[in-house]
Amino acid sequence: MPEEQIYLKVFKTFQKEIEKKALMASIRARSFNVYIPTQNFNSYFHEAIWTSIRDYLRNSDVEYGFQQIVKHRIHYAEVHAWRDYQNTSNYIGKRRTQYISGQTKPLNLKQQNSYNSFEILHINIQIDEFTEHQPVDGIIIKMLAAGSRPREISEFLFDSGIYTSRYRKRISRARKNFKRYLEN
Structure with a gap:
């Protein structure tokens, strides 16, 4: 081939x-x-x-x-x-x-992403409401939504240069809590 x-x-x-x-x-x-x-x-x-x-x-x-x-x-x-x-x-x-x-936005930025703007806005509102109830979990979810890797989150949020199972479980719990919040 x-x-x-x-x-x-x-x-x-x-x-x-x-x-x-x-x-x-x-x-x-x-x-x-x-x-x-x-x-x-x-x-x-x-x-x-x-x-x-x-x-x-x-x-x-x-x-x-x-x-x-x-x-x-x-x-x-x-x-x-x-x-x-x-x-x-x-x-x-x-x-x-x-x-x-x-640093400057392209002129057609709104046009490129307009089909997802309502969905993204809705998700961001939900994340903000979740952050009010659970601040640390909310920050984790915001960082995940922005595309941060779990290792980057553990370095930033927990001041740890090492990504261990403890931080992996903490991030996993934040995801589960957010899922439960969305289902309720």
Whole structure:
């Protein structure tokens, strides 16, 4: 089977996951007031899949599974997208990273996401109401909704550099509490 057919078959398999990851990456960027379009992440993720297929087919003695390679490459594709918007400046003798090109909203931002704006607003209202009742769980849910990884949440919220089962269970309980809140 030629590489193009393999790519199309794999692309169809991963398409929904790629779109979801691109949307979450864009939302995560917006939570830092950096506006990186979803299409940019989508493009980088497709390129990551293409290179994963190419390298996997050329190296038959690969130790890792294909899904693990794709997951790894997609993570680095997101980092690469961020770096395209990154500028480094010298601010009062300190080196600091800025995302100047991503600080302004594109003119068509409302039009791009208008189909989801009501749903996103409704979910945010529910999360805010939940946060009033359970503040710590609410912060965890807000961070998860913004696309933060559980490890990032444990570092930020619990001041722990190590992600242990204790924090995993705490985040899991917050998810269950939020689910119960939504069901009631």
